Amino acid sequence: MKTSILRTPRARRTVKVAAVVAAGVLALTACGDSDSDDSDTGSAEVNDDATFEAGTTMATLQEAGKITIGTKFDQPGFGLKGLSGDPEGFDVEIGKIIAGGLGIEGDDITWVETPSAVRETVIEDGDVSLVAATYTINDERKERITFAGPYYVAGQQIMVRSDDTAITGPDAFKADSKLKVCSVAGSTPADNIGEYLASPGQLVTFDVYSKCADALRNNQVDAVTTDNVILLGLVGDSDGAFKVVGDTFTEEPYGIGVKKGDVEFCNYIVDTLKKASEDGSYEKAWTSTAGKVEGSEVPTLPTADACA
Numbered sequence: 001m002k003t004s005i006l007r008t009p010r011a012r013r014t015v016k017v018a019a020v021v022a023a024g025v026l027a028l029t030a031c032g033d034s035d036s037d038d039s040d041t042g043s044a045e046v047n048d049d050a051t052f053e054a055g056t057t058m059a060t061l062q063e064a065g066k067i068t069i070g071t072k073f074d075q076p077g078f079g080l081k082g083l084s085g086d087p088e089g090f091d092v093e094i095g096k097i098i099a100g101g102l103g104i105e106g107d108d109i110t111w112v113e114t115p116s117a118v119r120e121t122v123i124e125d126g127d128v129s130l131v132a133a134t135y136t137i138n139d140e141r142k143e144r145i146t147f148a149g150p151y152y153v154a155g156q157q158i159m160v161r162s163d164d165t166a167i168t169g170p171d172a173f174k175a176d177s178k179l180k181v182c183s184v185a186g187s188t189p190a191d192n193i194g195e196y197l198a199s200p201g202q203l204v205t206f207d208v209y210s211k212c213a214d215a216l217r218n219n220q221v222d223a224v225t226t227d228n229v230i231l232l233g234l235v236g237d238s239d240g241a242f243k244v245v246g247d248t249f250t251e252e253p254y255g256i257g258v259k260k261g262d263v264e265f266c267n268y269i270v271d272t273l274k275k276a277s278e279d280g281s282y283e284k285a286w287t288s289t290a291g292k293v294e295g296s297e298v299p300t301l302p303t304a305d306a307c308a
């Protein structure tokens with residue numbers, strides 16, 4: 001599998017098994033358990049017999065035998081690039097399922113890191129054929145791209161340091177205007193948290209969530225907010241340093257982003273994911289990745305919106 005990085009916001013990572021390597025402390029990543037070979041995560045079937053109408057995105061990709069997919073590189077359980085070089089996670093498996101239906105093997109996927117704020121742009125610019133990156137479907141984004149899905153529904157929540165007893169949910173920020181909360185630029189949680197703040201200055205943003213986790217660990221912020229499943233992954237990787245508090249307070253339906261108006265490709269993705277939920281590969285994609293994180297439940301594929 002090939003990877004490339006559109007931007008390089010690599011942040012220090014923590015490990016399950018603390019691996020401290022002299023000075024400079026480089027982190028190892030472990031997504032759930034230590035298994036990281038393809039036999040554990042490879043849930044995607046490769047269909048060599050599919051036929052597509054000439055001129056469609058599917059036919060073009062099938063003919064090329066390769067695809068470039070945007071995903072996250074620092075979100076344990078959904079898209080995490082470890083030292084092995086290959087990203088792993090539920091979104092990565094969903095990407096492999098979509099590629100597999102086009103006859104494209106995992107090794108012929110080029111993965112590029114797509115932080116939240118660049119997702120629409122990389123799709124518009126044709127840098128990637130699709131984005132699978134904890135990507136909430138909403139009207140503003142639909143003005144620039146087309147979404148296939150939802151294929152999962154998350155919800156926004158709050159993460160704090162484990163020894164924190166003061167913050168029990170988003171209402172804490174209005175009650176104490178000195179508290180700072182971190183999220184990612186260009187994300188829906190960064191927008192949504194606004195109404196819970198006493199002043200906009202309480203929100204600190206970075207380009208990726210691993211930097212928020214670092215800021216929380218270093219006491220530069222008091223909380224991190226984003227989707228529950230992203231936070232659960234960060235908690236699982238934190239060696240007990242973090243915990244999630246309060247209930248989810250938004251709905252974040254995840255979609256696959258494709259070029260605006262490519263309804264055929266969108267329909268292909270919807271159909272492929274439906275088949276994957278029927279043949280067990282959707283469930284396997286989950287249980288081999290995000291499903292390993294404590295507190296997660298096996299999802300049922302939601303009914304997809306009409307492609308537009």
Ligand code: GLU
Pocket residue numbers: 116133134135136184186187188189226227230252
């Ligand atoms: N699902 C939210 C969003 O798309 C938050 C996760 C993310 O930033 O990737 O904005």
